[in-house]
Amino acid sequence: MKFEINAQDSQSKARAGKITTDHGVIETPIFMPVGTVATVKGVHQRELKDEINPDIILGNTYHLYLRPQTKIIEKAGGLHKFMNWDRNILTDSGGYQVYSLSANRKIKEEGVKFKSHIDGSYHTFTPENVMEIQRSIGADIIMAFDECTPYPCDYNYAKRSMHMTHRWLDRCINHLEKTPLKYNYNQAFFPIVQGSTYTDLRKQSAEYIANAGAVGNAIGGLSVGEPAEEMYAMTDVVCSILPEDKPRYLMGVGTPINILENIALGVDMFDCVMPTRNARNGMLFTAHGTINIKNLKWAEDFSPIDEMGITFVDTEYSKAYLRHLFTVNELLGKQIATIHNLGFYLWLVREARKHILAGDFRTWKDMMVKQMNNRL
Missing domain, CATH: 3.20.20.105 (Queuine tRNA-ribosyltransferase-like)
Structure with missing residues (x-):
């Protein structure tokens, strides 16, 4: 296994790296x-x-x-x-x-x-x-x-x-x-x-x-x-x-x-099991905070699950539909939520990498932490 550091943030200890194994490259x-x-x-x-x-x-x-x-x-x-x-x-x-x-x-x-x-x-x-x-x-x-x-x-x-x-x-x-x-x-x-x-x-x-x-x-x-x-x-x-x-x-x-x-x-x-376990309980992580999709407030919200999301489920299904699936205990609801949460976690670390490489990770991180503290 090989590890190389591609960039180091000047305002923190964050670094962007690359691990290489026989099964491919892991960007960190x-x-x-x-x-x-x-x-x-x-x-x-x-x-x-x-x-x-x-x-x-x-x-x-x-x-x-x-x-x-x-x-x-x-x-x-x-x-x-x-x-x-x-x-x-x-x-x-x-x-x-x-x-x-x-x-x-x-x-x-x-x-x-x-x-x-x-x-x-x-x-x-x-x-x-x-x-x-x-x-x-x-x-x-x-x-x-x-x-x-x-x-x-x-x-x-x-x-x-x-x-x-x-x-x-x-x-x-x-x-x-x-x-x-x-x-x-x-x-x-x-x-x-x-x-x-x-x-x-x-x-x-x-x-x-x-x-x-x-x-x-x-x-x-x-x-x-x-x-x-x-x-x-x-x-x-x-x-x-x-x-x-x-x-x-x-x-x-x-x-x-x-x-x-x-x-x-x-x-x-x-x-961590959190993105998948919480998904099965109806909690969605987003860049603007967490969503409890079981809440009544989403019953008539026909907007996409997450317009910023990177997976197909984020724009192909609405919040109202996903809430309905959880209400009737359909397995598809848990699958949609799981794909969304895992997609968000991978987006998050890859955005972190981009900002480390760009040299503005600390500013971006502080902004994201403030946003993600919200309960939507």
């Missing part, structure tokens, strides 16, 4: 639609390519391991072939999903024993077998196995967890060196910074991760309930330490405003 900053179980929920791959047009999407090791299971993905020739996606894929290691199973998992030095949310069967994830699973899935970018701490989190627990994440990282690296590629393309490996919302721990973890010398680095353990100001503070601390010549990936973030503010702090890559 980038938002990665979440395709947890080998599908971006409610969207055909053709729509994903032609309308939303992301350079990279995300899959999840935990979910793919359970269903359809790695042996089936291997037989298909890897996740790209299984789901008919010829662009880049990143896989989360499953650490966050294990975190979310707090009532059904036990963490030890060896790894994590957890109970499947599907059938109650027991499984164990270790740094070693998670690397093997990600080799079988075959994503272009794979993540280290880590522990994601909750918020709020006791300082001593956060410290112990961080050190274990570092030890797990060393085990991941050692095992990857002994685990050959399974397909005819390379995989890039990203370690993950932890440390909760404690500045000294974040600094320590960022230094440890930076010293690992990976081709890219991730920031985990944020967007788990902490105030946005704490998220930004921790991101700022970490980005000041992680190497400038490597891409930085902030995991699980976030709202459109979160994304713009973190781009300004030097983050290059994002993912």
Whole structure:
């Protein structure tokens, strides 16, 4: 994997870059639609390519391991072939999903024993077998196995967890060196910074991760309930330490405003279920604020969903029609809203890139943040 920086904003730490892998170029900053179980929920791959047009999407090791299971993905020739996606894929290691199973998992030095949310069967994830699973899935970018701490989190627990994440990282690296590629393309490996919302721990973890010398680095353990100001503070601390010549990936973030503010702090890559999950509940993100399409005020609004939108749904359907689909619980309504929201997120990061290249990102970002705070 190669990374080059094309431009740096003079009034912030925002940068426009380019990641090149065997599956193509990823222009940064980038938002990665979440395709947890080998599908971006409610969207055909053709729509994903032609309308939303992301350079990279995300899959999840935990979910793919359970269903359809790695042996089936291997037989298909890897996740790209299984789901008919010829662009880049990143896989989360499953650490966050294990975190979310707090009532059904036990963490030890060896790894994590957890109970499947599907059938109650027991499984164990270790740094070693998670690397093997990600080799079988075959994503272009794979993540280290880590522990994601909750918020709020006791300082001593956060410290112990961080050190274990570092030890797990060393085990991941050692095992990857002994685990050959399974397909005819390379995989890039990203370690993950932890440390909760404690500045000294974040600094320590960022230094440890930076010293690992990976081709890219991730920031985990944020967007788990902490105030946005704490998220930004921790991101700022970490980005000041992680190497400038490597891409930085902030995991699980976030709202459109979160994304713009973190781009300004030097983050290059994002993912979040918010655009798709909120779409299924009738919330639409736009450049001028958020719309709850279920509200009665839209019942007789026959204007396009979003005249500025980049996807076909934005101008082919009206707000009144989309509200009607939600009122009668038609699946098409959720699909339309999903395509719109993902299209908006990709438009947002690409506009950010344009303004970084043009040299006026800070002014544009401040204007967009003010606009997107509106409830329409």
